[in-house]
Amino acid sequence: MLLIGVNRSPYTRRVAITLKAYGLAFEQSDLSGFGNRSEVRAANPLGRIPALVLDNGEALVDSAAIIDHLDEIVGRERALTPPAGAERRAVLRVAALMMGACDKGLHAAYERNHHPPEKVHQPWIDDCMAQMKQALAAVEAKVEPGQGYLLLGRLTQADITAFIAERLARGLKVDTPTEMPRLHAHCRKLLEQEAFRSTEP
Numbered sequence: 001m002l003l004i005g006v007n008r009s010p011y012t013r014r015v016a017i018t019l020k021a022y023g024l025a026f027e028q029s030d031l032s033g034f035g036n037r038s039e040v041r042a043a044n045p046l047g048r049i050p051a052l053v054l055d056n057g058e059a060l061v062d063s064a065a066i067i068d069h070l071d072e073i074v075g076r077e078r079a080l081t082p083p084a085g086a087e088r089r090a091v092l093r094v095a096a097l098m099m100g101a102c103d104k105g106l107h108a109a110y111e112r113n114h115h116p117p118e119k120v121h122q123p124w125i126d127d128c129m130a131q132m133k134q135a136l137a138a139v140e141a142k143v144e145p146g147q148g149y150l151l152l153g154r155l156t157q158a159d160i161t162a163f164i165a166e167r168l169a170r171g172l173k174v175d176t177p178t179e180m181p182r183l184h185a186h187c188r189k190l191l192e193q194e195a196f197r198s199t200e201p
């Protein structure tokens, strides 16, 4: 399998961490959505990373669809999203909040970085960042200090998505050690695991 994308992208890193956590072998092509437009568009017509090219040449796009496939490969017992019921809903809720937080953070970054300065609308940036922070604060409230994982006493997509969203927030100058100290500490602890550490950009 070939993972297309740089781990600076939270979505790509989510897939990279998941692949490593599942112990699935893969190669990675460090392409960025903006820096390597034609190569990325060859794998994903939408021009976004990540894409995952399977050994038969099929290209999967969007981190959620890619992870859905990886969950199928490893089977429902090992999948980092539980197969059904309240446990599944709880993990999906955190994952949706955290992926949405990433989306809002990137909307803010794109507004700042992809518009001429006189066209940047600061209230939109502020609103996006406020939404990102509120979602992070909701997950901060779920962190039980001393517990290794957010939910179910084991690694789930709740942890992985919280990790990549907290990382992105820090990159966008959110002071998570002060504003979300438990979440920040939780993510630092996750970084001790190989799947998280080895995917550091």
Ligand SMILES: N[C@@H](CCC(=O)N[C@@H](CS)C(=O)NCC(=O)O)C(=O)O
Residues within 6 Å of the ligand: 008, 009, 010, 011, 032, 033, 034, 047, 048, 049, 050, 061, 062, 063, 064, 106
């Ligand atoms: N929902 C998608 C989002 C992917 C995404 O927005 N990737 C960004 C990089 S962080 C990208 O490629 N942006 C380039 C673009 O939108 O043109 C996913 O979960 O994979």
